[in-house]
Amino acid sequence: MPTLSYMEPELNPYRPGAGLQPPELAGRQDQIGYFDFLIIRAKRHNIDRGMIMSGLRGVGKTALMNKLVGMAETHSWICVVTEGQTSKYGVGDVRRRLGSEIQAALVKFSIRQRINAGMERLSELVGRFSVTVGPVSLEHHPQPGATGLLDLDVEELVTQIARAAQDRGSAFAIFVDEMQDLDPELLSALLVVQHKTQQQGLPFYLIGTGLPNLPAALTTSRSYAERLFNYSVIGPLNDAAAADALEIPAQRVGCSYTPEAVRHLIKATNGYPYFLQEYGRAIWNLAGAKTFTLDDARAAIRVGQAQLDAGFFPTRWERATPREREYMAAMATSGDESVGSASTAEIARTLGQDREAFGPARQSLIRKGLIYVPERGRVAFSVPGMADYIARVLAEQDDN
Ligand SMILES: Nc1ncnc2c1ncn2[C@@H]1O[C@H](COP(=O)(O)OP(=O)(O)O)[C@@H](O)[C@H]1O
Ligand SMILES: [Mg+2]
Known part of the structure:
Protein backbone atom coordinates (compact mmCIF):
# COMPACT_ATOMS: atom_id res chain seq x y z
CA MET A 1 0.00 0.00 0.00
CA PRO A 2 1.53 3.34 -0.99
CA THR A 3 1.84 5.74 1.86
CA LEU A 4 2.29 9.47 1.91
CA SER A 5 4.10 9.61 5.19
CA TYR A 6 7.70 8.72 5.71
CA MET A 7 8.01 9.52 9.39
CA GLU A 8 6.17 7.10 11.61
CA PRO A 9 3.14 9.01 12.93
CA GLU A 10 3.41 7.22 16.27
CA LEU A 11 6.88 8.68 16.73
CA ASN A 12 5.65 12.19 16.03
CA PRO A 13 7.19 14.28 18.84
CA TYR A 14 5.09 17.43 18.47
CA ARG A 15 2.23 17.95 20.89
CA PRO A 16 -0.39 20.56 20.11
CA GLY A 17 -2.89 20.78 22.96
CA ALA A 18 -3.71 22.59 26.17
CA GLY A 19 -1.19 21.95 28.91
CA LEU A 20 0.71 19.29 26.95
CA GLN A 21 4.42 19.37 27.71
CA PRO A 22 6.24 20.25 24.47
CA PRO A 23 9.12 18.05 23.26
CA GLU A 24 11.36 21.10 23.60
CA LEU A 25 10.43 23.94 25.94
CA ALA A 26 12.10 26.65 23.90
CA GLY A 27 12.82 30.26 24.71
CA ARG A 28 11.85 30.45 28.37
CA GLN A 29 15.39 30.79 29.79
CA ASP A 30 14.58 34.05 31.59
CA GLN A 31 11.83 32.55 33.71
CA ILE A 32 13.67 29.26 34.26
CA GLY A 33 16.82 31.18 35.18
CA TYR A 34 14.98 33.38 37.64
CA PHE A 35 13.37 30.39 39.30
CA ASP A 36 16.68 28.57 39.49
CA PHE A 37 18.17 31.62 41.17
CA LEU A 38 15.25 31.72 43.59
CA ILE A 39 15.80 28.08 44.54
CA ILE A 40 19.52 28.58 45.12
CA ARG A 41 18.92 31.68 47.20
CA ALA A 42 16.18 30.02 49.25
CA LYS A 43 18.72 27.38 50.31
CA ARG A 44 20.75 30.23 51.81
CA HIS A 45 17.65 31.70 53.47
CA ASN A 46 17.51 34.60 51.06
CA ILE A 47 13.89 35.19 50.18
CA ASP A 48 12.92 36.65 46.82
CA ARG A 49 9.68 37.63 45.17
CA GLY A 50 7.29 35.09 43.76
CA MET A 51 6.57 35.04 40.02
CA ILE A 52 3.64 36.07 37.87
CA MET A 53 3.63 35.05 34.23
CA SER A 54 0.88 36.35 31.96
CA GLY A 55 0.00 35.87 28.32
CA LEU A 56 -2.61 34.73 25.83
CA ARG A 57 -3.89 31.17 25.72
CA GLY A 58 -1.62 28.75 23.91
CA VAL A 59 1.65 30.63 24.51
CA GLY A 60 2.86 27.99 26.94
CA LYS A 61 2.14 29.26 30.44
CA THR A 62 0.98 25.91 31.79
CA ALA A 63 3.92 24.12 30.16
CA LEU A 64 6.31 26.59 31.74
CA MET A 65 4.64 26.31 35.12
CA ASN A 66 4.92 22.51 34.98
CA LYS A 67 8.60 22.88 34.27
CA LEU A 68 9.04 25.12 37.33
CA VAL A 69 7.05 22.68 39.48
CA GLY A 70 9.42 19.94 38.37
CA MET A 71 12.44 22.05 39.34
CA ALA A 72 10.98 22.81 42.77
CA GLU A 73 10.17 19.16 43.35
CA THR A 74 13.72 18.16 42.46
CA HIS A 75 14.83 20.40 45.31
CA SER A 76 12.31 18.80 47.67
CA TRP A 77 10.14 21.84 47.99
CA ILE A 78 6.63 21.46 49.31
CA CYS A 79 4.72 22.11 46.08
CA VAL A 80 1.02 22.69 45.70
CA VAL A 81 -0.42 23.08 42.23
CA THR A 82 -3.88 24.46 41.67
CA GLU A 83 -5.99 26.30 39.12
CA GLY A 84 -8.54 29.13 39.23
CA GLN A 85 -12.04 28.43 37.94
CA THR A 86 -14.84 30.64 36.75
CA SER A 87 -17.89 28.42 37.20
CA LYS A 88 -20.43 29.22 39.89
CA TYR A 89 -19.56 26.06 41.78
CA GLY A 90 -15.88 26.71 41.19
CA VAL A 91 -15.21 28.66 44.37
CA GLY A 92 -15.94 25.87 46.84
CA ASP A 93 -14.32 23.37 44.50
CA VAL A 94 -11.08 25.27 44.12
CA ARG A 95 -10.81 25.85 47.84
CA ARG A 96 -11.49 22.26 48.76
CA ARG A 97 -9.02 21.09 46.15
CA LEU A 98 -6.44 23.48 47.53
CA GLY A 99 -6.95 21.98 50.99
CA SER A 100 -6.48 18.43 49.77
CA GLU A 101 -3.51 19.38 47.58
CA ILE A 102 -1.81 20.93 50.59
CA GLN A 103 -2.54 17.83 52.63
CA ALA A 104 -1.06 15.61 49.93
CA ALA A 105 2.02 17.82 49.57
CA LEU A 106 2.64 17.61 53.32
CA VAL A 107 2.35 13.84 53.35
CA LYS A 108 4.84 13.63 50.50
CA PHE A 109 7.19 16.02 52.25
CA SER A 110 7.10 14.13 55.54
CA ILE A 111 7.74 10.81 53.83
CA ARG A 112 10.62 12.18 51.80
CA GLN A 113 12.16 13.91 54.76
CA ARG A 114 11.39 10.97 57.06
CA ILE A 115 9.82 13.21 59.64
CA ASN A 116 6.81 12.64 61.78
CA ALA A 117 7.11 14.99 64.68
CA GLY A 118 5.32 18.24 64.12
CA MET A 119 3.49 17.06 61.04
CA GLU A 120 0.29 16.20 62.93
CA ARG A 121 -0.04 19.79 63.95
CA LEU A 122 0.21 20.87 60.33
CA SER A 123 -2.28 18.25 59.21
CA GLU A 124 -4.66 19.46 61.82
CA LEU A 125 -4.28 22.99 60.51
CA VAL A 126 -5.00 21.84 56.98
CA GLY A 127 -8.07 20.03 58.26
CA ARG A 128 -9.35 23.22 59.80
CA PHE A 129 -8.47 25.20 56.72
CA SER A 130 -10.35 22.77 54.51
CA VAL A 131 -13.41 23.32 56.65
CA THR A 132 -13.00 27.07 56.68
CA VAL A 133 -12.76 27.25 52.95
CA GLY A 134 -15.52 24.77 52.26
CA PRO A 135 -19.18 25.66 52.15
CA VAL A 136 -19.42 25.61 55.94
CA SER A 137 -17.55 28.80 56.60
CA LEU A 138 -19.21 30.48 53.68
CA GLU A 139 -22.31 30.14 55.83
CA HIS A 140 -20.31 31.40 58.79
CA HIS A 141 -20.24 28.28 60.91
CA PRO A 142 -16.55 27.80 61.41
CA GLN A 143 -15.05 24.68 62.94
CA PRO A 144 -14.02 25.12 66.56
CA GLY A 145 -10.41 26.30 66.60
CA ALA A 146 -10.50 27.78 63.13
CA THR A 147 -11.22 31.47 62.99
CA GLY A 148 -13.52 30.99 60.04
CA LEU A 149 -11.91 34.01 58.50
CA LEU A 150 -10.25 32.88 55.34
CA ASP A 151 -7.33 35.27 55.43
CA LEU A 152 -6.40 34.45 59.01
CA ASP A 153 -6.65 30.71 58.49
CA VAL A 154 -4.68 30.86 55.24
CA GLU A 155 -2.08 32.96 56.96
CA GLU A 156 -1.64 30.62 59.88
CA LEU A 157 -1.49 27.56 57.67
CA VAL A 158 0.96 28.98 55.13
CA THR A 159 3.20 30.48 57.79
CA GLN A 160 3.42 27.21 59.70
CA ILE A 161 4.19 25.19 56.61
CA ALA A 162 6.82 27.70 55.48
CA ARG A 163 8.45 27.47 58.93
CA ALA A 164 8.49 23.68 58.78
CA ALA A 165 10.03 23.91 55.32
CA GLN A 166 12.61 26.46 56.42
CA ASP A 167 13.69 24.31 59.37
CA ARG A 168 14.58 21.60 56.89
CA GLY A 169 16.27 23.77 54.29
CA SER A 170 13.27 23.56 52.01
CA ALA A 171 10.60 25.99 50.84
CA PHE A 172 6.87 26.06 50.22
CA ALA A 173 5.32 27.09 46.91
CA ILE A 174 1.74 27.40 45.72
CA PHE A 175 1.47 27.38 41.94
CA VAL A 176 -1.78 28.82 40.61
CA ASP A 177 -2.64 28.41 36.94
CA GLU A 178 -5.44 30.59 35.48
CA MET A 179 -4.93 32.83 38.49
CA GLN A 180 -7.21 35.54 37.06
CA ASP A 181 -10.09 33.16 37.81
CA LEU A 182 -9.33 32.65 41.48
CA ASP A 183 -12.17 33.94 43.66
CA PRO A 184 -11.37 37.43 44.99
CA GLU A 185 -11.42 36.42 48.65
CA LEU A 186 -8.95 33.57 48.27
CA LEU A 187 -6.78 35.65 45.95
CA SER A 188 -6.62 38.46 48.46
CA ALA A 189 -5.82 36.03 51.30
CA LEU A 190 -2.93 34.57 49.31
CA LEU A 191 -1.54 38.02 48.46
CA VAL A 192 -1.73 39.08 52.10
CA VAL A 193 0.14 36.00 53.25
CA GLN A 194 2.76 36.38 50.50
CA HIS A 195 3.31 39.92 51.76
CA LYS A 196 3.67 38.80 55.37
CA THR A 197 5.96 35.86 54.73
CA GLN A 198 8.24 38.10 52.66
CA GLN A 199 8.46 40.53 55.55
CA GLN A 200 9.21 37.69 57.94
CA GLY A 201 11.81 36.15 55.67
CA LEU A 202 9.88 32.89 55.36
CA PRO A 203 10.33 30.74 52.24
CA PHE A 204 6.84 30.88 50.80
CA TYR A 205 6.37 31.60 47.11
CA LEU A 206 3.25 32.20 45.09
CA ILE A 207 3.84 31.38 41.45
CA GLY A 208 0.94 32.39 39.22
CA THR A 209 0.08 32.30 35.55
CA GLY A 210 -2.88 33.82 33.76
CA LEU A 211 -4.27 35.96 31.01
CA PRO A 212 -2.74 39.36 30.22
CA ASN A 213 -5.13 41.07 32.64
CA LEU A 214 -3.70 39.13 35.61
CA PRO A 215 -1.19 41.77 36.82
CA ALA A 216 -3.96 44.39 36.88
CA ALA A 217 -6.29 42.00 38.73
CA LEU A 218 -3.63 41.45 41.39
CA THR A 219 -3.05 45.16 41.90
CA THR A 220 -6.79 45.75 42.14
CA SER A 221 -6.96 43.11 44.85
CA ARG A 222 -3.98 44.46 46.85
CA SER A 223 -2.24 47.61 45.76
CA TYR A 224 1.12 46.34 47.02
CA ALA A 225 0.88 43.30 44.72
CA GLU A 226 3.07 45.07 42.19
CA ARG A 227 5.97 44.88 44.65
CA LEU A 228 5.38 41.26 45.66
CA PHE A 229 6.29 39.56 42.41
CA ASN A 230 8.68 39.31 39.56
CA TYR A 231 6.35 39.83 36.58
CA SER A 232 6.92 38.56 33.09
CA VAL A 233 4.93 38.46 29.92
CA ILE A 234 4.90 35.10 28.19
CA GLY A 235 4.64 35.90 24.53
CA PRO A 236 5.30 34.24 21.21
CA LEU A 237 8.77 32.75 20.76
CA GLY A 311 -10.57 22.01 16.55
CA PHE A 312 -8.74 24.86 18.21
CA PHE A 313 -10.99 27.68 16.94
CA PRO A 314 -14.41 26.00 16.65
CA THR A 315 -14.26 24.62 20.21
CA ARG A 316 -14.09 28.25 21.26
CA TRP A 317 -16.68 29.53 18.82
CA GLU A 318 -19.13 26.77 19.71
CA ARG A 319 -18.87 27.42 23.43
CA ALA A 320 -20.54 30.78 22.78
CA THR A 321 -24.31 31.33 22.57
CA PRO A 322 -25.74 32.98 19.42
CA ARG A 323 -25.83 36.34 21.17
CA GLU A 324 -22.24 35.96 22.39
CA ARG A 325 -21.20 35.05 18.85
CA GLU A 326 -22.85 38.20 17.60
CA TYR A 327 -20.75 40.10 20.10
CA MET A 328 -17.54 38.33 19.07
CA ALA A 329 -18.30 38.93 15.40
CA ALA A 330 -18.66 42.65 16.12
CA MET A 331 -15.42 42.49 18.09
CA ALA A 332 -13.67 40.87 15.16
CA THR A 333 -14.72 43.64 12.78
CA SER A 334 -14.26 46.51 15.27
CA GLY A 335 -10.85 45.35 16.39
CA ASP A 336 -7.80 47.51 16.00
CA GLU A 337 -5.13 45.25 14.46
CA SER A 338 -2.25 47.28 15.85
CA VAL A 339 -3.30 46.96 19.50
CA GLY A 340 -5.08 43.61 19.23
CA SER A 341 -8.17 44.76 21.10
CA ALA A 342 -11.49 46.49 20.42
CA SER A 343 -13.24 49.32 22.21
CA THR A 344 -16.57 48.33 23.78
CA ALA A 345 -18.09 51.62 22.58
CA GLU A 346 -17.05 50.83 19.01
CA ILE A 347 -18.49 47.31 19.29
CA ALA A 348 -21.77 48.75 20.56
CA ARG A 349 -21.85 51.06 17.54
CA THR A 350 -21.23 48.12 15.20
CA LEU A 351 -24.08 46.27 16.88
CA GLY A 352 -26.29 49.34 16.70
CA GLN A 353 -27.15 49.14 20.40
CA ASP A 354 -25.94 50.75 23.57
CA ARG A 355 -23.10 49.24 25.51
CA GLU A 356 -25.21 47.90 28.37
CA ALA A 357 -27.44 45.83 26.08
CA PHE A 358 -24.59 43.40 25.44
CA GLY A 359 -23.15 43.61 28.96
CA PRO A 360 -24.32 40.14 30.04
CA ALA A 361 -23.00 38.55 26.82
CA ARG A 362 -19.65 40.25 27.34
CA GLN A 363 -19.46 39.09 30.96
CA SER A 364 -20.33 35.56 29.99
CA LEU A 365 -17.60 35.53 27.31
CA ILE A 366 -15.11 36.70 29.90
CA ARG A 367 -16.24 33.95 32.28
CA LYS A 368 -15.80 31.39 29.53
CA GLY A 369 -12.27 32.67 28.99
CA LEU A 370 -12.93 33.49 25.34
CA ILE A 371 -12.22 37.20 25.74
CA TYR A 372 -10.60 39.35 28.41
CA VAL A 373 -10.37 43.00 29.35
CA PRO A 374 -6.87 44.28 28.56
CA GLU A 375 -7.78 47.74 29.83
CA ARG A 376 -10.89 49.62 30.83
CA GLY A 377 -13.35 49.96 27.98
CA ARG A 378 -11.62 47.45 25.71
CA VAL A 379 -11.92 43.73 25.06
CA ALA A 380 -9.61 41.28 23.30
CA PHE A 381 -9.66 37.65 22.20
CA SER A 382 -7.72 35.31 24.45
CA VAL A 383 -6.14 33.46 21.49
CA PRO A 384 -4.39 34.90 18.43
CA GLY A 385 -6.06 34.40 15.08
CA MET A 386 -9.60 34.30 16.48
CA ALA A 387 -10.73 37.42 14.61
CA ASP A 388 -9.52 35.95 11.30
CA TYR A 389 -11.21 32.65 12.07
CA ILE A 390 -14.51 34.41 12.77
CA ALA A 391 -14.17 36.31 9.50
CA ARG A 392 -13.69 32.96 7.69
CA VAL A 393 -16.74 31.45 9.40
CA LEU A 394 -18.92 34.43 8.55
CA ALA A 395 -17.74 34.48 4.94
CA GLU A 396 -18.62 30.80 4.65
CA GLN A 397 -22.09 31.43 6.08
CA ASP A 398 -22.62 34.23 3.56
CA ASP A 399 -21.64 31.83 0.77
CA ASN A 400 -24.31 29.35 1.83
N1 LIG B 1 8.28 27.02 25.13
C1 LIG B 1 7.61 26.25 24.26
N2 LIG B 1 8.18 25.81 23.13
C2 LIG B 1 7.48 25.04 22.28
N3 LIG B 1 6.21 24.66 22.46
C3 LIG B 1 5.58 25.08 23.56
C4 LIG B 1 6.24 25.89 24.52
N4 LIG B 1 5.38 26.14 25.53
C5 LIG B 1 4.23 25.51 25.22
N5 LIG B 1 4.33 24.88 24.03
C6 LIG B 1 3.23 24.14 23.38
O1 LIG B 1 2.20 25.08 23.12
C7 LIG B 1 0.90 24.54 23.40
C8 LIG B 1 0.20 25.39 24.44
O2 LIG B 1 0.86 25.31 25.69
P1 LIG B 1 0.13 25.61 27.08
O3 LIG B 1 1.15 25.48 28.13
O4 LIG B 1 -1.11 24.82 27.19
O5 LIG B 1 -0.27 27.17 26.87
P2 LIG B 1 -1.14 28.11 27.83
O6 LIG B 1 -1.14 27.49 29.18
O7 LIG B 1 -0.44 29.42 27.78
O8 LIG B 1 -2.50 28.17 27.21
C9 LIG B 1 1.15 23.10 23.83
O9 LIG B 1 0.95 22.29 22.71
C10 LIG B 1 2.60 23.08 24.28
O10 LIG B 1 3.19 21.82 24.08
MG1 LIG C 1 -2.76 26.95 30.36
Missing part, protein backbone atom coordinates in the same frame (compact mmCIF):
# COMPACT_ATOMS: atom_id res chain seq x y z
CA ASN A 238 11.41 34.80 19.00
CA ASP A 239 12.79 33.36 15.74
CA ALA A 240 15.70 31.51 17.34
CA ALA A 241 13.51 29.93 19.99
CA ALA A 242 10.78 29.07 17.48
CA ALA A 243 13.42 27.38 15.32
CA ASP A 244 14.56 25.38 18.37
CA ALA A 245 10.98 24.38 19.13
CA LEU A 246 10.69 22.90 15.63
CA GLU A 247 14.19 21.63 14.96
CA ILE A 248 15.43 20.13 18.21
CA PRO A 249 12.71 17.45 18.51
CA ALA A 250 13.31 16.45 14.87
CA GLN A 251 17.09 16.36 15.27
CA ARG A 252 16.81 14.03 18.22
CA VAL A 253 15.53 11.36 15.86
CA GLY A 254 17.80 12.14 12.94
CA CYS A 255 15.48 14.45 10.97
CA SER A 256 16.02 18.06 9.96
CA TYR A 257 14.46 21.08 8.26
CA THR A 258 15.92 23.11 5.41
CA PRO A 259 16.49 26.74 6.51
CA GLU A 260 13.74 27.95 4.15
CA ALA A 261 11.28 25.45 5.58
CA VAL A 262 11.94 26.63 9.13
CA ARG A 263 11.70 30.29 8.13
CA HIS A 264 8.43 29.71 6.35
CA LEU A 265 6.88 27.90 9.32
CA ILE A 266 8.03 30.52 11.80
CA LYS A 267 6.51 33.24 9.67
CA ALA A 268 3.21 31.39 9.41
CA THR A 269 2.98 30.82 13.16
CA ASN A 270 4.39 34.16 14.31
CA GLY A 271 6.25 32.09 16.88
CA TYR A 272 3.05 31.17 18.68
CA PRO A 273 3.81 27.88 20.50
CA TYR A 274 0.47 26.17 19.98
CA PHE A 275 0.67 26.71 16.22
CA LEU A 276 4.32 25.61 16.12
CA GLN A 277 3.28 22.29 17.64
CA GLU A 278 0.33 21.97 15.26
CA TYR A 279 2.40 22.71 12.13
CA GLY A 280 5.31 20.63 13.42
CA ARG A 281 3.01 17.68 13.81
CA ALA A 282 1.66 18.24 10.29
CA ILE A 283 5.06 18.43 8.60
CA TRP A 284 6.22 15.30 10.35
CA ASN A 285 3.20 13.36 9.15
CA LEU A 286 3.43 14.44 5.55
CA ALA A 287 7.15 14.86 4.83
CA GLY A 288 8.52 12.50 2.20
CA ALA A 289 12.08 12.30 3.53
CA LYS A 290 14.16 12.94 6.60
CA THR A 291 14.87 16.48 5.52
CA PHE A 292 11.75 18.65 5.63
CA THR A 293 11.62 21.04 2.68
CA LEU A 294 9.91 24.30 1.81
CA ASP A 295 7.25 22.38 -0.13
CA ASP A 296 6.63 20.22 2.93
CA ALA A 297 6.32 23.39 5.01
CA ARG A 298 3.76 24.87 2.62
CA ALA A 299 1.71 21.70 2.72
CA ALA A 300 2.05 21.51 6.52
CA ILE A 301 0.67 25.01 6.92
CA ARG A 302 -2.40 24.06 4.89
CA VAL A 303 -2.93 20.89 6.91
CA GLY A 304 -2.14 22.60 10.21
CA GLN A 305 -4.53 25.44 9.51
CA ALA A 306 -7.28 23.00 8.58
CA GLN A 307 -6.62 21.22 11.89
CA LEU A 308 -6.90 24.48 13.80
CA ASP A 309 -10.10 25.33 11.94
CA ALA A 310 -11.46 21.91 12.85
